[in-house]
């Protein structure tokens with residue numbers, strides 16, 4: 019936390035822990051088992067949301083995108099040497115979550131260039147590529163153009179600006195043969211998202227599977243050894259809102275035995291689900307905390323064109339588990355969730371034969387990130403956070419929950435000077451708050467990390483107190499329509515964690531100008547760190563590094579700040595302020611006496627949910643640099 023002891027300023031060049039010091043961590047804090055390599059292997063990222071710098075405040079997720087560029091290149095070489103196939107896959111949501119992606123206009127302008135340096139084989143679109151028109155056109159003009167046949171958007175279309183006709187943003191499917199002869203048919207299917215900008219169209223999965231192009235792909239005259247279905251779509255069905263089961267049923271109706279491999283995302287969890295003896299589904303977390311690994315074997319001349327190593331590569335563990343015990347399917351699987359840090363990457367990268375982990379392409383990406391961060395001033399310090407505040411590791415409304423703090427920030431900063439004496443409620447959705455706040459410097463980057471959206475404050479003036487005061491409760495009882503649409507249910511969220519590792523790790527990052535020789539000191543305090551403790555259809559051994567469990571508490575869908583009320587007297591009317599993202603939820607509760615005609619900007623269209631927290635921190639006594647608890651050595 020250096021940078022908190024001086025005046026408000028800048029901690030540029032501060033880089034995260036690039037190398038764990040040998041011997042500093044005992045074996046229980048890192049990976050202990052080599053990966054099982056099969057005939058076909060997948061490296062999977064999802065919901066990266068711009069976290070390409072890695073987690074500067076959590077060493078356990080401290081690798082950056084350059085480290086992943088190196089690791090994925092090494093894995094490709096390794097697969098080649100072993101005579102097996104590796105597909106590197108991403109399943110969308112590339113921004114809204116960190117400064118590198120969100121401090122530019124439009125979002126992603128810089129971060130996409132960094133993201134592109136990984137040699138992906140298949141990618142698909144997330145809902146965050148579709149909220150806004152300019153971002154959706156960026157998906158068309160930049161992402162799709164760059165990745166070509168590899169970018170699959172089987173059910174997402176956009177209005178072509180010239181012809182004014184609907185066109186797919188990416189390709190609907192990709193049929194290709196891997197290096198070792200596997201014939202793959204791949205699709206990219208977004209869940210039935212309804213919050214998209216109206217210049218895009220999301221075709222519901224149930225419709226998509228009846229479309230002629232899809233039926234033709236299923237009845238393709240060429241042989242298909244495996245269907246690979248990417249999707250910004252939770253890995254498992256049930257109450258998650260995932261449309262994978264619809265796609266599964268449609269493929270199975272035509273191909274009863276061909277393996278189908280699903281790779282999902284969106285609900286930000288680690289998960290692995292078994293669909294049938296030859297079909298499984300992997301989901302690989304969020305925010306560059308997790309790198310997903312899936313491997314399978316069972317291909318031979320009777321069921322495929324696979325011409326690589328059979329039954330599997332030598333000298334490494336191989337997958338051994340049937341998806342369903344005693345089933346007759348020849349396929350066996352393994353899955354693993356890797357923590358996103360250098361130690362893990364080095365451990366699995368087979369560096370024993372050339373000692374040093376880094377490749378030039380990875381180092382170049384790291385250098386680029388550092389340069390872009392400097393350009394964007396992401397390390398500028400706005401204040402000093404006196405303690406950790408988290409989203410769900412502590413009861414909502416407790417003193418270490420982020421929500422009381424944000425309620426106070428809303429109350430203190432969302433003010434229209436000409437209406438400041440009129441009592442006001444300022445309501446927003448808890449889903450707009452994306453990450454915990456850690457003790458120490460609050461940087462420009464943290465502004466986006468906590469609250470990345472440009473959601474504008476709207477209001478309805480002078481709503482009768484009785485109605486206004488019941489609004490928050492009614493909204494929370496009704497539940498967020500956007501959440502229902504997204505299908506992120508609380509049952510799934512209890513294995514989704516926000517690890518407050520700041521408690522347990524004290525990492526001093528020293529400025530370094532040469533990434534080959536970072537000067538880093540690191541104090542490791544415990545053996546098993548809090549983190550992911552995943553339970554999935556294969557059991558509880560999926561986490562590559564064992565962790566202790568982090569408490570999880572439910573949170574409501576909405577919270578509010580309150581201001582302008584006079585003590586001792588009850589208000590007659592209240593200005594009801596809310597963010598544009600929840601306008602339809604608010605109007606639905608207020609009923610037929612109100613419509614969008616009653617809604618206007620409370621301050622202006624420039625003051626958004628990105629702005630209220632830094633403003634509050636800059637002006638709040640408790641967050642000043644040098645305050646007790648905030649002078650961090």
Ligand SMILES: Nc1ccn([C@@H]2O[C@H](COP(=O)(O)O)[C@@H](O)[C@H]2O)c(=O)n1
Pocket residue numbers: 065111145146149284285447448449450451471472473500501504599
């Ligand atoms: N303008 C926006 C857009 C989205 N949100 C919140 O994000 C959630 C979706 O995020 P995923 O990473 O799960 O796709 C959505 O449910 C909203 O809570 C927002 O607040 N403002």
Ligand SMILES: [Zn+2]
Pocket residue numbers: 065067111284286
């Ligand atoms: Zn996401």
Ligand SMILES: [Zn+2]
Pocket residue numbers: 111144145146250283284285
């Ligand atoms: Zn999503």
